[in-house]
């Protein structure tokens with residue numbers, strides 16, 4: 001059911017790789033809620049071409065941009081304003097990649113070139129995006145920016161390797177930039193800390209399937225899926241959350257507040 005929560009709002013949505021992507025669901029919901037937006041992804045990710053069907057479905061244009069390139073991001077924000085007919089009201093950062101994780105390199109033996117690449121793609125890109133938007137004055141007063149993160153930023157999950165540190169940086173950028181952008185333009189910046197979700201990035205994590213089941217058994221509401229994450233992000237883009245900023249918001253079915261569940265105790269054989 002749609003509520004017209006984003007009626008008249010314009011946005012930029014990154015990271016929709018295929019229909020499993022969290023960003024894909026967010027784009028579908030944003031469209032349902034009345035928003036117009038531009039879709040973007042790294043030029044290399046577009047070769048698969050799946051984004052075109054989402055663009056068609058949502059009446060959006062696609063602008064390729066490597067999120068590590070300030071030049072590409074400048075072009076993205078400039079062109080988006082031209083296409084959408086004004087400043088944007090919301091931006092989604094849904095970008096993550098760790099070469100160390102992809103290559104199954106243990107955290108203690110991290111390759112530093114890969115580590116730096118991971119930081120650039122998954123965290124610094126958020127700063128670059130915000131900095132470009134601010135310089136161009138491309139976000140309307142009261143606008144909302146959301147980045148997706150994971151709880152490994154607060155607690156250790158050995159298989160999450162260098163992405164844990166990278167997500168901690170991403171969340172910190174939301175707070176730091178949120179202060180400045182909030183003061184200047186009332187622009188809100190938050191991170192949403194999402195349950196394990198079956199996407200390309202998610203299932204690339206070693207042992208993801210078992211961990212997904214574990215998180216499911218811990219969370220009183222079960223794991224939050226991509227669609228419910230999209231619903232939550234829509235509320236954050238809407239005016240209903242206009243005083244929420246600089247927060248890391250858990251969207252995880254209660255996982256982050258649960259020590260242990262009866263289900264897990266039973267699985268361990270504890271009566």
Ligand code: NAI
Pocket residue numbers: 014015016017018020021022023041042045065066067068093094095096097121148149150193194195196197198199200201202203
């Ligand atoms: P996904 O693989 O569908 O999305 C990741 C996106 O990052 C892809 O569209 C990819 O093309 C894009 N990307 C990679 N390098 C890029 C670059 N240089 N420039 C621009 N875009 C680039 O996977 P998913 O799960 O939807 O990931 C979205 C976000 O959600 C990520 O930040 C991820 O860490 C986060 N997240 C995912 C969870 C999961 O279990 N799937 C849990 C918590 C957070």
